[in-house]
Amino acid sequence: MTAVIINGKEVADKKKHEIAQEVSSLKGQGITPGLVVILVGNNHASRTYVTNKEKTCKELGMNSLLIEMPEETSEAELLAKIEELNNDAAIHGILVQLPLPKHIDETKVIETISPLKDVDGFHPINIGRMMTGQKTFLPCTPYGIMVLLEEYGISVAGKHAVVVGRSNIVGKPVGQLLLNQHATVTYCHSRTKDLAEQTRQADILVAAVGIPNFITAEHVKEGAVVIDVGINRNEAGKLCGDVAFAEVSEKAGYITPVPKGVGPMTITMLMYNTLQSAKESMNRK
Numbered sequence: 060m061t062a063v064i065i066n067g068k069e070v071a072d073k074k075k076h077e078i079a080q081e082v083s084s085l086k087g088q089g090i091t092p093g094l095v096v097i098l099v100g101n102n103h104a105s106r107t108y109v110t111n112k113e114k115t116c117k118e119l120g121m122n123s124l125l126i127e128m129p130e131e132t133s134e135a136e137l138l139a140k141i142e143e144l145n146n147d148a149a150i151h152g153i154l155v156q157l158p159l160p161k162h163i164d165e166t167k168v169i170e171t172i173s174p175l176k177d178v179d180g181f182h183p184i185n186i187g188r189m190m191t192g193q194k195t196f197l198p199c200t201p202y203g204i205m206v207l208l209e210e211y212g213i214s215v216a217g218k219h220a221v222v223v224g225r226s227n228i229v230g231k232p233v234g235q236l237l238l239n240q241h242a243t244v245t246y247c248h249s250r251t252k253d254l255a256e257q258t259r260q261a262d263i264l265v266a267a268v269g270i271p272n273f274i275t276a277e278h279v280k281e282g283a284v285v286i287d288v289g290i291n292r293n294e295a296g297k298l299c300g301d302v303a304f305a306e307v308s309e310k311a312g313y314i315t316p317v318p319k320g321v322g323p324m325t326i327t328m329l330m331y332n333t334l335q336s337a338k339e340s341m342n343r344k
């Protein structure tokens with residue numbers, strides 16, 4: 060079998076077009092969605108991501124502000140900046156780019172962002188709402204994965220989903236979203252015994268470990284849907300995922316490539332959440 064390649068770039072472009080139309084109509088009602096992205100320090104990859112977020116906001120007609128803070132910024136300074144933005148009515152979304160420098164407590168930072176402006180969907184209140192199936196901001200990468208499955212007509216209910224990786228921003232929430240859609244979910248991680256035995260049970264396999272070529276053909280059931288969330292560099296410095304694409308695409312039914320698979324959906328769902336936040340703010344007026 061040769062897998063259908065899930066074109067994340069194409070789906071992201073379609074969704075962005077729809078978002079831009081909604082932004083335009085919202086502007087007609089006197090409100091422009093506004094996102095603030097805070098970048099602390101000099102992480103090269105993070106700088107690329109925040110630049111893309113700013114660029115995408117502009118493309119879609121949203122306001123965007125990038126706040127760059129030096130590596131030595133104290134936790135107190137960052138928290139004070141977030142408090143200031145929480146109280147600014149023109150701002151609908153606040154995002155602090157991760158990872159943060161080691162001396163800053165990520166949990167404290169996330170908990171300081173108002174849940175009403177937490178367009179990353181990382182605040183414990185929003186995570187709790189997601190777990191109980193309430194309407195809320197969903198974390199952008201997991202949300203993007205669910206949209207990709209939907210766009211390709213891949214049903215989730217009753218399927219066995221195996222998630223490899225248990226990070227707070229991808230592994231745990233994507234498992235929860237799959238469960239919310241009635242999948243049977245297994246989480247695997249560094250202490251899982253006989254990983255391949257587990258992953259071969261998967262109708263839907265999500266790889267989010269951050270290790271190049273970690274998932275090989277022996278981990279995959281014939282015809283499975285394979286979602287690769289990894290963004291790694293191989294020995295040659297080339298961008299690659301967690302899945303050995305060439306061999307796995309011979310066995311899977313569907314597969315996301317890296318790049319242009321899950322990645323482009325992350326920023327698109329961030330734009331979607333920011334738009335929703337702006338709409339919600341109108342209802343509070």
Ligand SMILES: Nc1nc2c(c(=O)[nH]1)N[C@@H](CN(C=O)c1ccc(C(=O)N[C@@H](CCC(=O)O)C(=O)O)cc1)CN2
Nearest residue numbers: 108154155156157158179199318319320322323325326
């Ligand atoms: N506050 C947050 N920090 C981080 C998040 C997040 O959702 N919120 N996620 C990641 C990084 N990230 C967005 O911030 C992100 C990663 C990758 C992509 C993407 O489009 N990848 C492309 C390839 C890009 C490249 O050439 O490097 C692809 O896969 O096609 C977008 C956003 C960690 N931090």
